[in-house]
Amino acid sequence: MTLADLLDSALVQPGFDAIEVTDITLDSRKAGPGCVFAALPGVKVHGRQFAASAAERGAVAVISDAPIDGIGVPVIAVEDPAALFSFMAAKVFPGQPEHVVAVTGTNGKSSTVEFLRQIWVKAGIDGASLGTLGVTRGHEREVTGYTTPDAAALQKALSALASEGVTHLAMEASSHGLKQRRMEAVNLKIAGFSNLTQDHLDYHPDFEDYFRSKQRLFTERLPVSGTAVINIDGEWGVKIAQSTRARGVKTLTIGWRGEDLQLLEVVPRPASQSVAFNWGGETIRMEVPLVGEFQVLNAILAAAIAFEEGLDRDLVIAALQSLEGVAGRLEKVGETADAAPVLVDYAHTPDGLDKLIRAARPHTRGRILVVFGCGGDRDPDKRSKMGAIAEELADMVIVTDDNPRSEDPADIRRAVMAGCPSATEIADREEAIFHAVTELREGDCLLIAGKGHETGQTVGDVVHPFDDREVGARALKAREASHV
Known part of the structure; x- marks a missing residue:
């Protein structure tokens, strides 16, 4: 397949029919011989900063929203390069379910x-x-x-x-x-x-x-x-x-x-x-x-x-009538000897947390305990709102870390706690879950919210292995052992 095959005729330039294309990417690190690099505007940086690097790695052409000089390969500049990238990708990787x-x-x-x-x-x-x-x-x-x-x-x-x-x-x-x-x-x-x-x-x-x-x-x-x-x-x-x-x-x-x-x-x-x-x-x-x-x-x-x-x-x-629940969506990881369930859910928005707690209430005779936090580098306005929802709807709230990413975890927790001042603050998520499990009584229900199916916790630039479901199961096992 040639570069000319991937473009509308209005964009084809002389010589494009001699340029063989085997791949397309917007990650310059994955660019190689036969690859087209999409230099798209991003949230923090523009892909044009990596166009020269992509060309050095073997990219045969670049698409972007403006001309890029001095990189040694053709640059196709269009008003909407993201849309062009999609249509070119569909030709490089043809076929889709009907x-x-x-x-x-x-x-x-x-x-x-x-x-x-x-x-x-x-x-x-x-x-x-x-x-x-x-x-x-x-x-x-x-x-x-x-x-x-x-x-x-x-x-x-x-x-x-x-x-x-x-x-x-x-x-x-x-x-x-x-x-x-x-x-x-x-x-x-x-x-x-x-x-x-x-x-x-x-x-x-x-x-x-x-x-x-x-x-x-x-x-x-x-x-x-x-x-x-x-x-x-x-x-x-x-x-x-x-x-x-x-x-x-x-x-x-x-x-x-x-x-x-x-x-x-x-x-x-x-x-x-x-x-x-x-x-x-x-x-x-x-x-x-x-x-x-x-x-x-x-x-x-x-x-x-x-x-x-x-x-x-x-x-x-x-x-x-035979549907199976989705991973990390009100997923039951176990229950105490008194039949108090521990459920994990992906709820990470004010509406999601509201619906989660309200969903559990009709199925719960005793108290609803909630462990949750908010992610870093994400909409900070929702933090106190989620805290207020937990304060209003749950019987016991433990505020902990979610995925703090590049933010100071203490600052995130402080913002959440502004909405639920009576909550308990436990920074370490595993410790928070273990503490909540020890607090369960007959008829109670524990909701661990925010991460759902995720199997890692992002702190800074590092993703540490962490699965709410696995931690919840271990906490239940530890509780059972301590009650023997």
């Missing part, structure tokens, strides 16, 4: 795409999910490290899945990925929306920019021939539904206020929930083996997408 569903929202993306994948499996469809948890197919999972990988990594993953016979893919669409044009070359059939609350304001200048980035999935990425499936329980879902209808896109709405799939009733059980919803004028009742109303909303979003795809109704209902 049926791609993308789901966006602040919370619920991971669960929804995984639930949809499980429904497909029940229907005998070779499907996969891609997102925060990685690429999941069958019983195998490959960790990617990003909710929406960069365009080259994404197209490479899509190409590999298609070559392996995967026909259906459910993927998460992050606000970063949408704003940075990572998904520009993905051919979408259906787009889903879960909810929108405060998050990522360290990256987005304001909430409106955050919303517009999410909305791009429906106003720019989803073709008019596609279908939008939207939870309209919040004002932002209503706005997105209005925008898709204005474009002439087929739009289904779900939720307590849903017009197409309306949730009618959710009754909590010890380890499940009785659910009733209306679809097509018929009331459907079932037992869903999940804890938390928000998980029901994720499940019915997946169900509505499956219904729209034409899957058999009875098969979808049967799949909903």
Whole structure:
């Protein structure tokens, strides 16, 4: 494949048809012979600073938003180099599953795409999910490290899945990925929306920019021939539904206020929930083996997408009744001898923490204990808000470190404690979890929030091995041993 093959004719210059291209990257360290380097503007630095290094490593061309002199290889300067990077990556790594569903929202993306994948499996469809948890197919999972990988990594993953016979893919669409044009070359059939609350304001200048980035999935990425499936329980879902209808896109709405799939009733059980919803004028009742109303909303979003795809109704209902929880999402790691459970969840936003504690309350006879912290180099405005939510809704709160990254962990904890002054502060996360487990009584429930499925804790530039689930299990074992 030549450089000319990767570009529209208007961008082709003399000699481009003689330049062979075998790879494309935005990481100059991975550039080599036959590679195109994308020098894109970043949050902290511009990729043009690394263009010369990429050329020295063997890059045969560079794409950017402005000319770059003196690097010895062609520079293709366009107004939107991120979009060009995506389309070029799709040609370098051709092929993708024929049926791609993308789901966006602040919370619920991971669960929804995984639930949809499980429904497909029940229907005998070779499907996969891609997102925060990685690429999941069958019983195998490959960790990617990003909710929406960069365009080259994404197209490479899509190409590999298609070559392996995967026909259906459910993927998460992050606000970063949408704003940075990572998904520009993905051919979408259906787009889903879960909810929108405060998050990522360290990256987005304001909430409106955050919303517009999410909305791009429906106003720019989803073709008019596609279908939008939207939870309209919040004002932002209503706005997105209005925008898709204005474009002439087929739009289904779900939720307590849903017009197409309306949730009618959710009754909590010890380890499940009785659910009733209306679809097509018929009331459907079932037992869903999940804890938390928000998980029901994720499940019915997946169900509505499956219904729209034409899957058999009875098969979808049967799949909903056998759903397996998603890693790090209200995941039970064990319980005390008195049956007080320890649950790990990824909740790391004010809304996520609020929903987590409220979800656990109907299943808990005694107290709710919460261990959580906030990440460094991320939206500082949410820290005291999360502290206030924990103070109001939980019975015992322990504030600890999350992923402090480059910030002083004590400063982060201090900001959180401003919202929950009566909380206990224990800096060491393992010590905090062990302490919380020793405090459990019969009927209590411990929620360890913020990191979920993560297996590392980032302090400075170093990622230390750390898994809330593993630490929680060890704490329970230590408690049991001490009570013998």
